[in-house]
Amino acid sequence: MPLSKKEELKLKFKALALRENVLRMVKAAGTGHMGGALSAADIVAVLYYKFMKLDPQNPGLADRDRFVLSAGHKCLILYAALAEKGYFPKEIMDSYGELDSHIPGHPSMDKLPGVEANTGSLGHGLSIAAGMAMGLKLSASPARVYTLMGDGELAEGSNWEAAAAASHHKLDNLTAIVDKNGLQIGGPSDSIMNYEPLQDRWASFGWSVRRIDGHDYPTIVQTLESLPFEKGKPSLIIADTVKSKGFPFAEGKAAYHYWKATKEELQLADEALAAARAGLEKALAEAQVKGGL
Amino acid sequence: MKQPAMLSAKAFEASEAPIKAFGEALLEAGKANPDIVVVSTDSSSGSGLSPFKAAFPERHIEFGIMEQGAVGYCAGMAAVGKIPFYAAIAPFVSARPFEMVKDDLGYMRQNVKVIGRCGGLTYSQLGPTHHSIDDFALMRTIPGLLVLNPGDPVSIRKATLALAKHSGPSYMRIGSPNMPVLYDEDLPFEIGKGILVREGHDVTLIGTGTVLCQAVKAAQLLDRKGISARVIDIHSIKPLDEDMILKAAGETGRIVTVEEHFLNGGLGSAIAQFLSQTRPTPVKMLGIDDRFASNGPYEGLLGQHGLLAEQIAASSIEFLKKKF
Numbered sequence: 001m002p003l004s005k006k007e008e009l010k011l012k013f014k015a016l017a018l019r020e021n022v023l024r025m026v027k028a029a030g031t032g033h034m035g036g037a038l039s040a041a042d043i044v045a046v047l048y049y050k051f052m053k054l055d056p057q058n059p060g061l062a063d064r065d066r067f068v069l070s071a072g073h074k075c076l077i078l079y080a081a082l083a084e085k086g087y088f089p090k091e092i093m094d095s096y097g098e099l100d101s102h103i104p105g106h107p108s109m110d111k112l113p114g115v116e117a118n119t120g121s122l123g124h125g126l127s128i129a130a131g132m133a134m135g136l137k138l139s140a141s142p143a144r145v146y147t148l149m150g151d152g153e154l155a156e157g158s159n160w161e162a163a164a165a166a167s168h169h170k171l172d173n174l175t176a177i178v179d180k181n182g183l184q185i186g187g188p189s190d191s192i193m194n195y196e197p198l199q200d201r202w203a204s205f206g207w208s209v210r211r212i213d214g215h216d217y218p219t220i221v222q223t224l225e226s227l228p229f230e231k232g233k234p235s236l237i238i239a240d241t242v243k244s245k246g247f248p249f250a251e252g253k254a255a256y257h258y259w260k261a262t263k264e265e266l267q268l269a270d271e272a273l274a275a276a277r278a279g280l281e282k283a284l285a286e287a288q289v290k291g292g293l
Numbered sequence: 294m295k296q297p298a299m300l301s302a303k304a305f306e307a308s309e310a311p312i313k314a315f316g317e318a319l320l321e322a323g324k325a326n327p328d329i330v331v332v333s334t335d336s337s338s339g340s341g342l343s344p345f346k347a348a349f350p351e352r353h354i355e356f357g358i359m360e361q362g363a364v365g366y367c368a369g370m371a372a373v374g375k376i377p378f379y380a381a382i383a384p385f386v387s388a389r390p391f392e393m394v395k396d397d398l399g400y401m402r403q404n405v406k407v408i409g410r411c412g413g414l415t416y417s418q419l420g421p422t423h424h425s426i427d428d429f430a431l432m433r434t435i436p437g438l439l440v441l442n443p444g445d446p447v448s449i450r451k452a453t454l455a456l457a458k459h460s461g462p463s464y465m466r467i468g469s470p471n472m473p474v475l476y477d478e479d480l481p482f483e484i485g486k487g488i489l490v491r492e493g494h495d496v497t498l499i500g501t502g503t504v505l506c507q508a509v510k511a512a513q514l515l516d517r518k519g520i521s522a523r524v525i526d527i528h529s530i531k532p533l534d535e536d537m538i539l540k541a542a543g544e545t546g547r548i549v550t551v552e553e554h555f556l557n558g559g560l561g562s563a564i565a566q567f568l569s570q571t572r573p574t575p576v577k578m579l580g581i582d583d584r585f586a587s588n589g590p591y592e593g594l595l596g597q598h599g600l601l602a603e604q605i606a607a608s609s610i611e612f613l614k615k616k617f
């Protein structure tokens with residue numbers, strides 16, 4: 001079903017709220033893995049607000065969909081979504097960087113409801129997510145498992161073990177999303193270790209693959225609506241994204257992988273989000289959505 | 294209360310393959326609990342998984358030779374309520390995927406049982422790539438992870454059933470060649486509790502796993518020399534039965550540890566670490582010093598590292614002569 005203007009705006013407001021949450025956490029600590037959190041913000045917003053079956057009041061719901069953040073350093077976007085969904089009081093976001101904070105620099109199941117795996121070391125999430133998908137299939141659960149990976153992370157060989165086994169075992173309840181923002185800490189991912197052509201590599205491992213613009217809402221929604229892409233195969237979405245998307249001063253710059261925020265940059269970030277909000281309000285007014293959002 | 298010594302009157306009369314004992318117990322556990330699944334990385338029959346596979350083919354999952362990924366899959370399955378037993382050659386489920394065991398099982402506290410078979414030096418002829426004499430050291434560092442190393446077929450069965458009931462990440466090492474049966478079937482077995490194998494008051498030999506039988510035989514040899522050696526079976530490397538060790542230290546004054554493991558970080562190391570802080574006691578650690586083992590017949594390798602009964606007895610006698 002095509003995405004209505006109203007729903008698109010609704011999702012974009014949510015994504016904006018997630019970006020605002022990310023900034024709130026960075027302000028608390030003064031630093032954070034911002035670039036990759038924001039490149040994934042739109043996809044995460046659509047997953048959490050349109051697709052995943054979850055109950056923030058009952059985080060352990062047996063047949064809930066699972067989201068495994070394989071690229072654990074993108075945790076700010078996970079925390080932003082969980083906070084916005086009501087998994088925990090938003091004030092916790094102000095503790096980022098503090099001793100014993102519930103929102104550590106990589107996600108921890110013990111510290112926060114809604115976190116499905118203790119990631120951080122790269123190349124673990126796909127195996128864990130696939131194991132969940134396997135276990136859920138064995139239990140005849142309708143739940144789906146999503147995992148979000150970084151593109152630099154693909155150089156971890158353990159991913160390719162997991163990828164082969166997921167197709168061998170026909171885990172079509174598993175979806176992996178590669179947040180292809182094209183940059184890792186040391187520079188352009190393809191020049192550091194080239195994994196292109198990504199579609200062909202994943203397809204040759206038995207996955208059903210689509211490559212999309214990871215910031216285009218109608219495309220993201222349409223893609224997630226058509227899961228599994230093929231019965232009997234795990235699905236792989238390569239999402240071409242822009243690192244630090246939403247903060248123009250930092251977009252497409254590897255230096256913002258781990259942001260040590262200056263006062264001036266925080267000011268720019270505030271302004272960028274305020275402008276984005278104003279833009280969305282304007283679009284909402286122009287769209288004349290009946291009954292509001 | 295005086296504890297009874299557990300060595301069977303029929304000890305050493307029979308022997309059995311550890312993998313067979315494990316596989317049969319696993320089948321029994323699988324019958325009792327439908328959530329148990331077994332995971333193979335191209336080593337199903339060699340790891341004792343065949344009886345389970347025959348009974349529950351849909352609960353037997355093959356991954357091919359991918360040990361790192363398999364640990365992650367186990368964690369994921371456990372996270373949604375399954376109870377995976379993952380068995381393969383010991384170094385390939387301990388040293389190789391160590392970080393996955395640490396993070397995905399230990400840090401995530403997942404109910405997965407990792408079984409390292411043909412452990413220690415028992416894959417003797419295949420050389421150091423296939424020996425696992427560092428697994429206790431590695432696994433001991435993971436908070437909350439059980440480390441078991443049962444020392445005869447009866448206790449392997451009991452340990453397997455105990456693992457099935459225990460909730461939490463675990464590692465169990467078993468050996469390869471037939472092991473003598475040391476215990477009767479009614480052996481009480483509890484994770485974290487040592488077994489008093491035989492009484493003695495001059496020295497305590499603490500053995501574990503495949504060389505427990507050598508320690509028992511060494512004690513019998515010492516008897517003939519007029520030395521009364523207590524033998525304790527520490528099948529739980531972690532948690533350690535501190536009470537039993539402390540009692541032995543107090544009552545016999547000297548401890549000899551016997552293990553198929555590097556002296557760095559193994560059972561002897563754990564015991565010395567504990568005693569040095571509670572009741573400083575002379576400890577003689579027998580095991581593999583800081584070098585890779587060679588290759589050849591299993592008993593030949595044990596002999597190169599002083600782990601045969603006669604050598605253990607001789608080392609104990611020397612140790613008892615030493616003034617501290």
